[in-house]
Amino acid sequence: MQVWAIANQKGGVGKTTTTLFLGRGLAQAGHRVLLIDLDPHASLTRAFAVPSAPPPSGTHDLFGSSGATLASLARSTDIEGLKLVAAQPALATLERRGATQPGLGLALGRALHGAHGLYDYALLDCPPTLGLLMINALAAADRLVVPTQTDQLALHGLADMLRTAEMVERSRRRPLPGFVVPTLYDRRTRAGIHNLDLLHDRYEGRVWPHAVPVDTRLRDANALTAAVPPTGRGADAYRRALTWLLAQPDASQRQAA
Ligand SMILES: Nc1ncnc2c1ncn2[C@@H]1O[C@H](COP(=O)(O)OP(=O)(O)O)[C@@H](O)[C@H]1O
Numbered sequence: 001m002q003v004w005a006i007a008n009q010k011g012g013v014g015k016t017t018t019t020l021f022l023g024r025g026l027a028q029a030g031h032r033v034l035l036i037d038l039d040p041h042a043s044l045t046r047a048f049a050v051p052s053a054p055p056p057s058g059t060h061d062l063f064g065s066s067g068a069t070l071a072s073l074a075r076s077t078d079i080e081g082l083k084l085v086a087a088q089p090a091l092a093t094l095e096r097r098g099a100t101q102p103g104l105g106l107a108l109g110r111a112l113h114g115a116h117g118l119y120d121y122a123l124l125d126c127p128p129t130l131g132l133l134m135i136n137a138l139a140a141a142d143r144l145v146v147p148t149q150t151d152q153l154a155l156h157g158l159a160d161m162l163r164t165a166e167m168v169e170r171s172r173r174r175p176l177p178g179f180v181v182p183t184l185y186d187r188r189t190r191a192g193i194h195n196l197d198l199l200h201d202r203y204e205g206r207v208w209p210h211a212v213p214v215d216t217r218l219r220d221a222n223a224l225t226a227a228v229p230p231t232g233r234g235a236d237a238y239r240r241a242l243t244w245l246l247a248q249p250d251a252s253q254r255q256a257a
């Protein structure tokens, strides 16, 4: 199983949308895919219309003493081959507990280890804060996928995110290759074009050499549903981004090269 963390310390950059499209694309290619919603805001969970009351079982249960496994928490979706572990609002309280309970930073990694062989890919939709949940994701991931907008502020956020990944890499002594997917790109603005060029220059080889354009079908938060049509500029771009991501060598191949 390959674990991809979809992360950026900035909110509203397209993390959840990217998780949804990459997950759907992988499932449609015949892979067994598990999406794990790590964001207390639960946008991914809502996209799959999981009722929020009473709180569903989900990611938070991995951090308790119930012994819940990913297989027991994964729920089927309308998309064949795609399962979801839902987020619960209680995830927000974990950051506080994290300070007092050693070992909580590795709970997700342990759960993923226990699910080995059940899925081909696990995609982790991360919250926009560098806390316990994001650390869990980065500690467990084989790859980091960083969706980023193409404005100036977002480029700073990207640098922060990649620095965090390097810190995790050093402490766990295992490579965490990071790949950048430019999102919400507006080719009508001069700043957008300039910053996309900058991004491609600065992170050559690690950034998808195109960008997901702004697509009105994806614009409204309420419209982000798993039923979003597989056609359109955004969906097409995500298909091509996935093909590119799958063609990138993983860390061990890079080292051997
Ligand atoms: N390519 C796109 N075109 C238009 N709107 C988008 C696009 N990607 C994401 N959005 C919208 O932008 C907002 C933020 O996206 P989301 O994926 O929730 O970001 P994050 O998970 O980083 O907070 C949502 O309302 C989403 O529907």
Ligand SMILES: [Mg+2]
Residues within 6 Å of the ligand: 015, 016, 017, 039, 043, 044, 125, 126
């Ligand atoms: Mg999100």
